[in-house]
Amino acid sequence: MTNLFSQRLKKHLSEMARYLRYVFNDHFVIALMFMVGGLGLGYSNGLKQLSVDVWWAPYTVVAVLTVILQLGRLATLMEDADVVFLLPREHSMHAYLTKSKTYSAVMAGLIQLLGWFILIPFVRVTNPISWPMLIGLLVIQLVLKYGLMEREVVLRYQYQHRLIRNGLIFKVILPVAIIALAYLVNVWLGLLLAIIFTVGMHAISYKRWQGVQIDWKRAIQLENNRMLGIYRFFNLFTNVPSITGSVKRRRYLDFVLARIQPTCANTYRYLFSRGILRGSEFSNLYLRLTLLGMALLIFIDQQWLVLALAVLFIYLIGFQLIPFYFHFDDNVFTHLYPVTEKQKIAGFNRTTTIALVATAILFSLTVLIARLDWQTAALSLVIELVEIFLLVRFYMPTRLRKK
Amino acid sequence: MRGDYVIMTDNKLLRNEVTILTLEISHLVGGYSQIPVLKDISFDVRDGELVGLIGLNGAGKSTTINHIIGLLTPQKGIIKINGVTIKDDNQSYKQQIAYIPEMPILYQELTLREHINLTIMAYGLDEKDAWQKADKLLKTFRLENKLDWFPANFSKGMKQKVMIVCAFVTDAPLMIIDEPFLGLDPLAVHDLLSLIEERKHEGASVLMSTHALDTAEKYCDRFVLLHDGQVKIEGSLAELQEALPGVGESLDDIYMSVTKAGQE
Known part of the structure; x- marks a missing residue:
């Protein structure tokens, strides 16, 4: 099963690489350089007008960290036919999902790292906190993201409690509370809560696997939606065969x-x-x-x-x-x-x-x-x-x- | 283009004494790659005849059809429609074919009305006459109030009916119908068969591939049984019965005995 995921991942990555070549064509790279340069210039100019006593700065940091936390989804790479062909191997799907979770968490972690990195200048200008605390914030971010990935795995199983399906609580309210506590009150307390959150998620996910079946339809649907989003993006630059585009009467x-x-x-x-x-x-x-x-x-x-x-x-x-x-x-x-x-x-x-x-x-x-x-x-x-x-x-x- | 067609009918009149062949396939070797799927196939469809093309999955029915409609180029052999090959005159060759594919194929951006218009334009038909025909067909298949629908809103059966309507709007002398009964409701199957019958009486020829043997037995004038890329046997039911005595009366029996013999 872990082999299957590795195989699929290899295929997936080579497909993505093929499309990325179309995205980073000459026209776009030049446009992108201008855009990044312009945004960077704007950002650094904006920072010059800020100081420690800007009241909204800490809330902005919390909000931005929460938004960044939403980026990166669980890539299960499941396919339509899996419900037929992998059904008999359902019990060993756990190993498959664990691998997919690890991969997705690493990718999402890189995004968190990038977001955190971009945010550093803003934090340093508006709030003179020490580097260990900044690192602590990053760790909290990574731990929370891992916990959310565990939740994504749980959502691929049947019979989950209604509560865990509630995205508002798990993806927004709890993370906001933990990040706010960490940034505004005490980083280490926040880190402790984040670890508790993630360990809890892990325990639920582990129990799911032992107790209930995979929700194949939903898991495949979620993965198809994810791929559709990616293909839509690539479709802006080149023709993607699986995207036929929609038709409007007009x-x-x-x-x-x-x-x-x-x-x-x-x-x-x-x-x-x-x-x-x-x-x-x-x-x-x-x-x-x-x-x-x-x-x-x-x-x-x-x-x-x-x-x-x-x-x-x-x-x-x-x-x-x-x-x-x-x-x-x-x-x-x-x-x-x-x-x-x-x-x-x-x-x-x-x-x-x-x-x-x-x-x-x-x-x-x-x-x-x-x-x-x-x-x-x-x-x-x-x-x-x-x-x-x-x-x-x-x-x-x-x-x-x-x- | 209409001019070409008139000349062709004249040609047919000249050759009236001989048996008239609408579709003539001789020694066709072909397929999708270098390895041929079809190994030296010859058969013909005469004027006003419904010929059933039968065979197992993978016997070469669709490949044969793809060769006839010009999607594939023969490696060897000749396909003629009323004496014209695709090489002689691509346009007048294609003018003579109406095709109903196995899976309905429609333009996502066009409404039903526009599909019919496009067919009329492509075949250079007279707009008024063709629409008169179309209206009748649409009524038969209960599509007359769906003229402004997009294909996305049609069910599989409805799409199949759209294909039938578009094919029968043309006055093509050769109709190629690939497995037409799948997904059609019984009433539509009945209507399609009587349409084919009607078109036959007007002198058109029909080549139909199908697995529905009992329907084929009732309606087809002749049968071509393909097996493993070869024509195993060909002829009317009586001729088949005569050629294979003792295997049974029905087309089903004959089909079974021939394919089983082929497998051994």
């Missing part, structure tokens, strides 16, 4: 669709336009980049930078829309329709052109309103339109045929 956009004539040549325009407007996958991407571009355009002064940024964002959006061409390929019928690939490319180009022109118009309107300068607005519109023409006419067709 009736108010029907006027755009009504303009498409129902002829054979328009088959793919009909399909692509609906896919992009109603499917969350590409409409979200498009909206995010368009809004981000508009927001940046508001805050930029230099004319050349405005133009460069508009061009960059049009390119980014166009580039990100390319995979949409293959969006319907796993539907057999797109291969069966007596429609040529040329018509498919034409339909796709038409759809992306309209989407990009809409962005271009929004960008120049933003420039016009933010700068009250019609010359720059007009210039950016012209440049963007030329760019769209080049993109759709020359760049995209080569990219679409490549696959």
Whole structure:
């Protein structure tokens, strides 16, 4: 059983590594560096205005520590089929869950460590406590997190007492009380309570294993939810096969669709336009980049930078829309329709052109309103339109045929 | 594209004296990888005929169908629909096929109405005629008040019915139906069979893969029994009975004896 977990963990980690490579692509790393730099600068500037006598500082520390404590979930890596295939081995699932708990606690512990580390400057400025006490706070944080992991294990078993299911008490009220006691009154007393909390949790978890069955459905459901969250995050950067995205009717956009004539040549325009407007996958991407571009355009002064940024964002959006061409390929019928690939490319180009022109118009309107300068607005519109023409006419067709 | 279709019908008229073959498969070798699943398969479906494609799981039924609809390229052999191969003219080859897959496949972003519209557009059908047909079909399958629903809200059976409606809206001369009865309620099974019957009388040909042997026995004109990637036996029920005397009268008996013999 412990072997099974190790195997799954290995598979899981290599999958995560694969997706992380997409997350930390060049664009994003640069953006991230700016973001971290900006936030760091803001943080250190903010600290300069604080002093020991700020009354709200201790409460903030307690609140932040409690929030950090919520981060990191139990990764059981259970799969749908487990309820059938592992059911006969239920008793030895304890070893499996113990391993998963250890792994999850280490990961969550690293998050606690990072959070604590970021918080140190704030604590040092507002409350001159000694280093041993600071270390004590970290230990409390780690012990509590371990206790919460034990509780997560308990929740994977049936027949638990109603009380232990209460997240408010166990995840918020008790931790807040212990952390507040530690920070405001006495660190060592807090540590003692945290240890009692965690030992208690461990005892309950141990008893669970000996007495009752695993709640398979719930355990698998919880794990699926966790994975869904992770996949959703990765899906912002790349296509995740298990995430199909949701579909919304968006009736108010029907006027755009009504303009498409129902002829054979328009088959793919009909399909692509609906896919992009109603499917969350590409409409979200498009909206995010368009809004981000508009927001940046508001805050930029230099004319050349405005133009460069508009061009960059049009390119980014166009580039990100390319995979949409293959969006319907796993539907057999797109291969069966007596429609040529040329018509498919034409339909796709038409759809992306309209989407990009809409962005271009929004960008120049933003420039016009933010700068009250019609010359720059007009210039950016012209440049963007030329760019769209080049993109759709020359760049995209080569990219679409490549696959 | 409609022009092509008219010419094709003319062709058929010219060859009227000979037996008319809608679908002609000769010496097909193929599969998903280098190792062929189908080993030299030949059979045909004549005009106005319902042919049942039967065989065990993994016998090669779906592989055969995937070759016919052009998802797979044959390693050897030729598939012709009304004399056209996919290489000759991809568009007019596909124009002639309507397909109902085993598992319903729908566009998540399109409503039922838009699925029908898309089919009409893709096959270049006349909008008014096609919608008239569609309305009738929708009524038959009790979907007429669900035109604005998304696939996510349909049950498995309803999705299957949507596939049937979309396939029968086209006037394709060859219908490929893969295991159609799973998940359909008895009334819908009945309606589907009478639709097929009707389409046959209009001259269309149907190739249907199925495990429902008693239904197949009642409705199919001929049978092709696949086993381990080969055509074990082919013909009408009478012909099968004649070829295998003493194993029993029903298709079920014949099927059992052939597959068991194949396993030994």
